[in-house]
Amino acid sequence: MKLYSVPLSPFAARVRLSIYRKGLDIEIVPPPAGGIKSDAYLALNPTGQIPTLVLDSGFGLPESATILEYLEDAFPTPSLRPIDPLDLARARLFLRLPDFHILPSVFTLRAMRDPAKRDREVMKTQFEALDRGLSYIDRYLSGDPWAVGDRASIADCAIVPVINVVNLIVSNFGQPDLIGRHKKLDAYWQAAKTDEIHAKVIAEQVAALART
Numbered sequence: 741m742k743l744y745s746v747p748l749s750p751f752a753a754r755v756r757l758s759i760y761r762k763g764l765d766i767e768i769v770p771p772p773a774g775g776i777k778s779d780a781y782l783a784l785n786p787t788g789q790i791p792t793l794v795l796d797s798g799f800g801l802p803e804s805a806t807i808l809e810y811l812e813d814a815f816p817t818p819s820l821r822p823i824d825p826l827d828l829a830r831a832r833l834f835l836r837l838p839d840f841h842i843l844p845s846v847f848t849l850r851a852m853r854d855p856a857k858r859d860r861e862v863m864k865t866q867f868e869a870l871d872r873g874l875s876y877i878d879r880y881l882s883g884d885p886w887a888v889g890d891r892a893s894i895a896d897c898a899i900v901p902v903i904n905v906v907n908l909i910v911s912n913f914g915q916p917d918l919i920g921r922h923k924k925l926d927a928y929w930q931a932a933k934t935d936e937i938h939a940k941v942i943a944e945q946v947a948a949l950a951r952t
């Protein structure tokens with residue numbers, strides 16, 4: 741199996757976290773020559789997005805949340821899927837809430853990383869939206885050190901790379917810290933970033949941003 745991934749992408753990073761945490765023998769590779777809109781890549785993943793998990797059969801599986809669930813089913817141990825139904829529902833919320841309420845603002849702001857392309861009104865609206873999205877995450881966190889329950893889960897895979905990219909955007913725009921405004925989220929992040937596997941993915945994202 742192999743995973744098409746780029747280091748900074750929070751969608752790809754959540755799958756890498758699962759692969760590292762579960763110790764899976766999955767090759768992590770950059771997009772093929774020609775990129776993610778090439779015919780070769782589109783044949784694997786018609787959305788033309790990163791990540792794609794390519795199974796040994798050659799089947800290309802898109803969508804990070806679906807890939808995480810597939811890895812849980814295909815490689816059940818160690819499990820990153822909470823057992824209690826409500827814990828599992830909360831873990832899945834941590835996949836959906838960032839996708840709808842945080843990452844769209846991250847991508848809008850990232851498109852304005854060149855100071856010459858910045859629009860103050862758009863920036864204000866998007867940083868407010870980010871703060872609101874983070875408050876949703878804060879609300880459903882267990883506390884620290886894990887997002888749901890008392891062990892690592894797909895919830896941590898989902899939110900650690902997201903919190904990291906929010907911090908990177910905030911610092912890139914010279915804005916005040918957003919994570920520290922949310923008590924449970926701040927405590928979670930302080931603990932989560934000291935975990936060795938989280939730290940590996942955080943460092944991959946930071947290094948990728950430094951190269952762009």
Ligand SMILES: N[C@@H](CCC(=O)N[C@@H](CS)C(=O)NCC(=O)O)C(=O)O
Binds near residue numbers: 748750788791
């Ligand atoms: N819903 C998808 C989103 C994937 C996504 O948007 N990936 C970005 C990288 S961060 C991408 O490939 N962007 C290029 C594009 O959309 O053309 C998932 O969860 O995998």
